[in-house]
Amino acid sequence: MTETKTEPAGTPPPPGRRERKKAATRRAIADAALRLFLERGYDDVGIREIADAADVSTTTLFKHFPVKEALVLDEDAEQEARLLAAVRERPEGRSIPAALREHALRHRLAAGDDPRFRAFSELVNSTPALRDYAQSMWLRHTAALARVIADESGLPPDDPACLALAHFALEAPRAARAAHGDEDARRALTRAFDLLETGWDGLTA
Incomplete structure (x- = not known):
């Protein structure tokens, strides 16, 4: 007999596949931006370069980070x-x-x-x-x-x-x-x- 586990009342459901994918994309963009900024300096890295490094479009990047500064400071x-x-x-x-x-x-x-x-x-x-x-x-x-x-x-x-x-x-x-x-x-x-x-x-x- 398989035991059925129940979550405590009020526990939020685990994130679905779509949410996990969005979080992974967001993390990939932020990681790529920080790596480039640390290597070359904030002012010498463009948005297009960050998007290319994260393998996303600039449109996708701006959906997650509306301004360039948020790529570094987003907590x-x-x-x-x-x-x-x-x-x-x-x-x-x-x-x-x-x-x-x-x-x-x-x-x-x-x-x-x-x-x-x-x-x-x-x-x-x-x-x-x-x-x-x-x-x-x-x-x-x-x-x-x-x-x-x-x-x-x-x-x-x-x-x-x-x-x-x-x-x-x-x-x-x-x-x-x-x-x-x-x-x-x-x-x-x-x-x-x-x-x-x-x-x-x-x-x-």
């Missing part, structure tokens, strides 16, 4: 999920600014030990178009972060202090790197969050 949903989880799932006793500082140090400034990741970070930070696009996409999480901060603090969802903390927390890594360079950015970021934590504690006491 917006995943980044927001990690950011909000840093606040919601912080250890007991850890303040919201401290949780956001730890997230920034780990995910926004960390160079990592993987040479490929370091090369990717250098590509983004040394290319103005990518650097500006990354910051623009990152700041799109401000409203969602402000709502989570308010919820975790027992404050109204439209409290301007929550919006201010969210904006400052998201802006701090870029400001620290721009003002102090990669070597001193971690110290500068920690200093900035010390100020945020002191002010937030006084506000919510």
Whole structure:
């Protein structure tokens, strides 16, 4: 007798063949783009070259990636999920600014030990178009972060202090790197969050 396995309630169905094919095409395009960008530089690689390397048409490429910058920076949903989880799932006793500082140090400034990741970070930070696009996409999480901060603090969802903390927390890594360079950015970021934590504690006491 064959045992029938049932999925837990609420479990989304596995992706179908069409979805898997679309995901594979998307990954092939992104991988081809990153390889060419790392080899020759972002500005010296054209969309047609990327499409040819991935064996797709330019029309197909733009269906998956509407702008060139998105070929490199396309983890917006995943980044927001990690950011909000840093606040919601912080250890007991850890303040919201401290949780956001730890997230920034780990995910926004960390160079990592993987040479490929370091090369990717250098590509983004040394290319103005990518650097500006990354910051623009990152700041799109401000409203969602402000709502989570308010919820975790027992404050109204439209409290301007929550919006201010969210904006400052998201802006701090870029400001620290721009003002102090990669070597001193971690110290500068920690200093900035010390100020945020002191002010937030006084506000919510």
